[in-house]
Amino acid sequence: MKAKSRKKSRANGRGRKTSHPGKEDGVSLYKRIKIDVTRMLSSGDISPQDPLPTEKQLAARFEVSIGTVRRAMDDLVAEHIVVRQQGRGTFLAALSPERMLNRFWPYFRQDGVRVIPIVQTLSFEETRADAETAEALGLRKGDPTYRIVNVLLMSGNPVILDEINLAKKTYSGLNEEDLVARETTMYGFYQSHFGINVFRVLDRMHGALANEWSAERLGVELNTPLLSVVRIAYAFGNRPVEFRKSLIRTDAYEYRNAIGGEIRVD
Amino acid sequence: MKAKSRKKSRANGRGRKTSHPGKEDGVSLYKRIKIDVTRMLSSGDISPQDPLPTEKQLAARFEVSIGTVRRAMDDLVAEHIVVRQQGRGTFLAALSPERMLNRFWPYFRQDGVRVIPIVQTLSFEETRADAETAEALGLRKGDPTYRIVNVLLMSGNPVILDEINLAKKTYSGLNEEDLVARETTMYGFYQSHFGINVFRVLDRMHGALANEWSAERLGVELNTPLLSVVRIAYAFGNRPVEFRKSLIRTDAYEYRNAIGGEIRVD
DNA sequence: TTCGATTTGTTCGTATGTATT
DNA sequence: TAATACATACGAACAAATCGA
Numbered sequence: 001m002k003a004k005s006r007k008k009s010r011a012n013g014r015g016r017k018t019s020h021p022g023k024e025d026g027v028s029l030y031k032r033i034k035i036d037v038t039r040m041l042s043s044g045d046i047s048p049q050d051p052l053p054t055e056k057q058l059a060a061r062f063e064v065s066i067g068t069v070r071r072a073m074d075d076l077v078a079e080h081i082v083v084r085q086q087g088r089g090t091f092l093a094a095l096s097p098e099r100m101l102n103r104f105w106p107y108f109r110q111d112g113v114r115v116i117p118i119v120q121t122l123s124f125e126e127t128r129a130d131a132e133t134a135e136a137l138g139l140r141k142g143d144p145t146y147r148i149v150n151v152l153l154m155s156g157n158p159v160i161l162d163e164i165n166l167a168k169k170t171y172s173g174l175n176e177e178d179l180v181a182r183e184t185t186m187y188g189f190y191q192s193h194f195g196i197n198v199f200r201v202l203d204r205m206h207g208a209l210a211n212e213w214s215a216e217r218l219g220v221e222l223n224t225p226l227l228s229v230v231r232i233a234y235a236f237g238n239r240p241v242e243f244r245k246s247l248i249r250t251d252a253y254e255y256r257n258a259i260g261g262e263i264r265v266d
Numbered sequence: 267m268k269a270k271s272r273k274k275s276r277a278n279g280r281g282r283k284t285s286h287p288g289k290e291d292g293v294s295l296y297k298r299i300k301i302d303v304t305r306m307l308s309s310g311d312i313s314p315q316d317p318l319p320t321e322k323q324l325a326a327r328f329e330v331s332i333g334t335v336r337r338a339m340d341d342l343v344a345e346h347i348v349v350r351q352q353g354r355g356t357f358l359a360a361l362s363p364e365r366m367l368n369r370f371w372p373y374f375r376q377d378g379v380r381v382i383p384i385v386q387t388l389s390f391e392e393t394r395a396d397a398e399t400a401e402a403l404g405l406r407k408g409d410p411t412y413r414i415v416n417v418l419l420m421s422g423n424p425v426i427l428d429e430i431n432l433a434k435k436t437y438s439g440l441n442e443e444d445l446v447a448r449e450t451t452m453y454g455f456y457q458s459h460f461g462i463n464v465f466r467v468l469d470r471m472h473g474a475l476a477n478e479w480s481a482e483r484l485g486v487e488l489n490t491p492l493l494s495v496v497r498i499a500y501a502f503g504n505r506p507v508e509f510r511k512s513l514i515r516t517d518a519y520e521y522r523n524a525i526g527g528e529i530r531v532d
Numbered sequence: 533t534t535c536g537a538t539t540t541g542t543t544c545g546t547a548t549g550t551a552t553t
Numbered sequence: 554t555a556a557t558a559c560a561t562a563c564g565a566a567c568a569a570a571t572c573g574a
Contacts, residue, residue, distance in 0.1 A: 087571030200526030260466030353552030
């Protein structure tokens, strides 16, 4: 019976054969769409405030069914690359509130409350990459960089000392005025002023001691144990866009990492 | 045209209306399936080595289409609850190699290589929950517990000092012989001997100093800065099943946390 | 305010390919 | 080889949220 099989479906008569999964390159259609859409986003052509092409448009552009587009988009949603809203459209996830305030901010008060810090900029300077920064940002030693030192206050107390290193060529024109005047997080600032979307970070944790410099600024005794976090933030294509070294007082606050997801209710 | 629409599909004539999404309880069908399947897994009826019901069976049991079952299972795969294998079936993720060795093991050599440790058990004792342990495991202070202290060697050197606290009622019959004779990780041991599937952990990081006890066992000077990790491991239903306090030498190794996923190639 | 168009969300169903047993 | 089970792809229908006329 049936034998109807591939009705017409695609414009071209050949009919794709559905699989032999990847046609020319051995990749399934929905994965190809994921790659292409991600490339679209990384190109910077898409501003985070306006929507991506609709399902229908993508289906037409890639010559696949709506269902295949949805399969790809579902993956991108699960990976926090895009967010979708019924009736509105699909957007880059970079500016979603969850991402801005929660996703890359792992610091909690010890009772589990997430505290939003107040940032004080201690210094802003143009300098040159040391070996460590060059390695992290994919630069050559001596390449021009910006270095920003911030103190983050939680409930009025200094808790985190941040040293942020940025490649000058990536953030050309950065100046202290814009920086301190920003109304958002650093990652939101990168987005709005430079079109850089942080979508992944890698944190490396060590134990450390307060030296004279950090002890004074964090208001602790010399040799107080601190948590050291070295972070590299990546944009699409795993392009490193920020190298940050943090020292954290963990007497009242802590770094939390939930492997396997936060408490789900579903 | 067409007008075929809802052929017969469901036994009852009313035909579900597809949505009004959640019928009685306001939850969509695929989410209900996710919950029910998760409950199935948490009940312990399903051994990790044999497969869950097939798509077809689940579709019949829940009286939904195959596509809806797949939607639910795709979510569970993304959440690392189950793993699926073409031609074999769908399995609890608890025993997947990735989970056993990688997922809950965030320690790396500083060059990025993941090192599998050798475990030496220093002590095994039956004791009673202190306030901290009781709080973490949902016990009353003084409830009977097991306490295991391990040293973890990496490349032959002591790097991590682990104190593991387990509720006696959860692991009744646990003895040191079985423990040291295990061929797998602690979480694999919980699985094989007690049917406990760890699927989520919460780590809390602080800076700390080596005291006399820890300095000796880790082979470092007194007051060496260490990384302190306090972990609670959860089974399904967010039931706490392990409370672990770790002290880590971070001179050659480190704790890594990748927010936003590991490097993807896709 | 209402209404219709747009866009995503959910569900259903079918066909076929591929890996496993 | 045949049966089983998941993977991929196509397509349709309707619900619900959003937005602008």
